Amino acid sequence: xxxxxxxxxxxxxxxxxxxxxxxxxxxxxxxxxxxxxxxxxxxxxxxxxxxxxxxxxxxxxxxxxxxxxxxxxxxxxxxxxxxxxxxxxxxxxxxxxxxxxxxxxxxxxxxxxxxxxxxxxxxxxxxxxxxxxxxxxxxxxxxxxxxxxxxxxxxxxxxxxxxxxxxxxxxxxxxxxxxxxxxxxxxxxxxxxxxxxxxxxxxxxxxxxxxxxxxxxxxxxxxxxxxxxxxxxxxxxxxxxxxxxxxxxxxxxxxxxxxxxxxxxxxxxxxxxxxxxxxxxxxxxxxxxxxxxxxx
Amino acid sequence: xxxxxxxxxxxxxxxxxxxxxxxxxxxxxxxxxxxxxxxxxxxxxxxxxxxxxxxxxxxxxxxxxxxxxxxxxxxxxxxxxxxxxxxxxxxxxxxxxxxxxxxxxxxxxxxxxxxxxxxxxxxxxxxxxxxxxxxxxxxxxxxxxxxxxxxxxxxxxxxxxxxxxxxxxxxxxxxxxxxxxxxxxxxxxxxxxxxxxxxxxxxxxxxx
Numbered sequence: 001x002x003x004x005x006x007x008x009x010x011x012x013x014x015x016x017x018x019x020x021x022x023x024x025x026x027x028x029x030x031x032x033x034x035x036x037x038x039x040x041x042x043x044x045x046x047x048x049x050x051x052x053x054x055x056x057x058x059x060x061x062x063x064x065x066x067x068x069x070x071x072x073x074x075x076x077x078x079x080x081x082x083x084x085x086x087x088x089x090x091x092x093x094x095x096x097x098x099x100x101x102x103x104x105x106x107x108x109x110x111x112x113x114x115x116x117x118x119x120x121x122x123x124x125x126x127x128x129x130x131x132x133x134x135x136x137x138x139x140x141x142x143x144x145x146x147x148x149x150x151x152x153x154x155x156x157x158x159x160x161x162x163x164x165x166x167x168x169x170x171x172x173x174x175x176x177x178x179x180x181x182x183x184x185x186x187x188x189x190x191x192x193x194x195x196x197x198x199x200x201x202x203x204x205x206x207x208x209x210x211x212x213x214x215x216x217x218x219x220x221x222x223x224x225x226x227x228x229x230x231x232x233x234x235x236x237x238x239x240x241x242x243x244x245x246x247x248x249x250x251x252x253x254x255x256x257x258x259x260x261x262x263x264x265x266x267x268x269x270x271x272x273x274x275x276x277x278x279x280x281x282x283x284x285x286x287x288x289x290x291x292x293x294x295x296x
Numbered sequence: 297x298x299x300x301x302x303x304x305x306x307x308x309x310x311x312x313x314x315x316x317x318x319x320x321x322x323x324x325x326x327x328x329x330x331x332x333x334x335x336x337x338x339x340x341x342x343x344x345x346x347x348x349x350x351x352x353x354x355x356x357x358x359x360x361x362x363x364x365x366x367x368x369x370x371x372x373x374x375x376x377x378x379x380x381x382x383x384x385x386x387x388x389x390x391x392x393x394x395x396x397x398x399x400x401x402x403x404x405x406x407x408x409x410x411x412x413x414x415x416x417x418x419x420x421x422x423x424x425x426x427x428x429x430x431x432x433x434x435x436x437x438x439x440x441x442x443x444x445x446x447x448x449x450x451x452x453x454x455x456x457x458x459x460x461x462x463x464x465x466x467x468x469x470x471x472x473x474x475x476x477x478x479x480x481x482x483x484x485x486x487x488x489x490x491x492x493x494x495x496x497x498x499x500x501x502x503x504x
Contacts, residue, residue, distance in 0.1 A: 130336065169343060170343045174297055214431075215435070
């Protein structure tokens with residue numbers, strides 16, 4: 001990962017999204033970006049939250065920044081995406097040559113166009129916390145993501161015809177997609193095959209923040225199990241971040257927790273997750289070995 | 297992508313052909329916990345109808361694959377595999393086991409002062425393979441009982457153990473028992489009533 005002039009960089013994009021506010025998207029994006037750059041990778045942390053940007057304060061900046069600026073951390077730059085109407089992927093395209101990694105901090109929930117950007121990232125990371133409301137919203141988020149992918153495959157018109165099946169809460173997305181596929185394949189076998197192949201073709205990563213006890217620790221793999229059987233997406237569990245009361249203190253003072261408290265269990269969690277993300281990205285194939293099932 | 301009612305019992309329980317009785321039991325306990333109505337992991341994920349169906353499938357899978365004879369019979373009759381194919385799957389299973397993501401029971405809680413490296417290692421272990429060092433909590437038992445649709449009264453009637461004691465087992469309140477030995481006996485009866493292995497459950501029960 002040394003910068004050599006003239007060499008085309010293979011910039012890797014990691015996207016962080018959470019189904020609701022307060023699950024720690026900004027905290028995680030800032031912490032992981034800082035650790036990433038401390039490993040010598042040129043990193044651009046990008047605030048992709050248009051309406052409520054706040055990543056700048058995690059880096060001690062007073063306001064969002066229109067063009068990339070250096071932070072107090074070496075090799076870490078920062079930019080806000082809340083100016084003008086340029087699409088996010090254009091901004092990324094322009095900044096890519098300058099960096100090894102770009103991290104994206106998305107708005108809670110995600111609008112449809114952001115969903116596209118999220119799923120297009122090399123590693124889309126979904127963050128949740130051990131509480132029913134944010135877990136329920138993870139599943140809702142994935143159903144929405146399925147809708148976005150399906151719409152892209154079959155087009156708006158067809159999508160409107162079948163969307164009620166996907167939004168029927170009595171059946172899970174996997175069953176819904178199955179009946180939609182059968183319905184569409186009857187008229188257009190090619191489209192049916194594409195639904196089968198492409199709807200769930202993207203790997204999602206899952207991360208559980210604010211973990212307090214062993215029950216919370218067991219939650220991540222359990223959610224991945226439910227997703228694998230009912231929500232179709234192949235999900236890799238990245239790990240958890242244990243809860244630490246000093247986090248609030250760092251956030252309040254606009255300081256980076258991982259730098260302020262390097263010797264805590266919480267920071268150890270951060271660096272483990274970073275190792276996993278790096279392993280996935282460096283093997284460049286991007287396909288994780290993690291398989292819960294389906295060995296035949 | 298197949299929906300869960302099209303998966304075979306190995307796939308339902310996330311098991312490979314090289315699994316042993318203990319793996320089946322562990323997988324069963326984990327999955328019953330994950331899909332029980334009071335579980336946080338599947339909160340808002342599936343409808344009540346789908347929840348009932350998946351719990352039935354897990355239960356049926358457990359009963360079908362419980363012992364090595366059961367598994368052999370299932371592979372031959374239902375899956376229609378020859379001895380040769382079975383051997384292949386067994387080998388594949390061994391290979392895959394190295395990569396499989398284990399489902400969690402309960403990882404141990406770690407102690408006080410550690411170096412940074414130890415801390416990282418501890419977290420790594422806890423995020424990794426935890427099912428082998430599984431601990432059974434009161435909540436596990438309650439989840440399985442609820443998943444089977446049994447009330448404490450019914451279990452009490454079946455085991456002749458007072459409801460208050462069963463409740464204390466689920467709450468892991470060991471002060472409610474006159475002596476630890478009583479608790480152990482009660483746990484065994486409770487486990488048996490749920491169709492679980494009494495020795496193993498009492499061995500792994502956390503609050504004893």
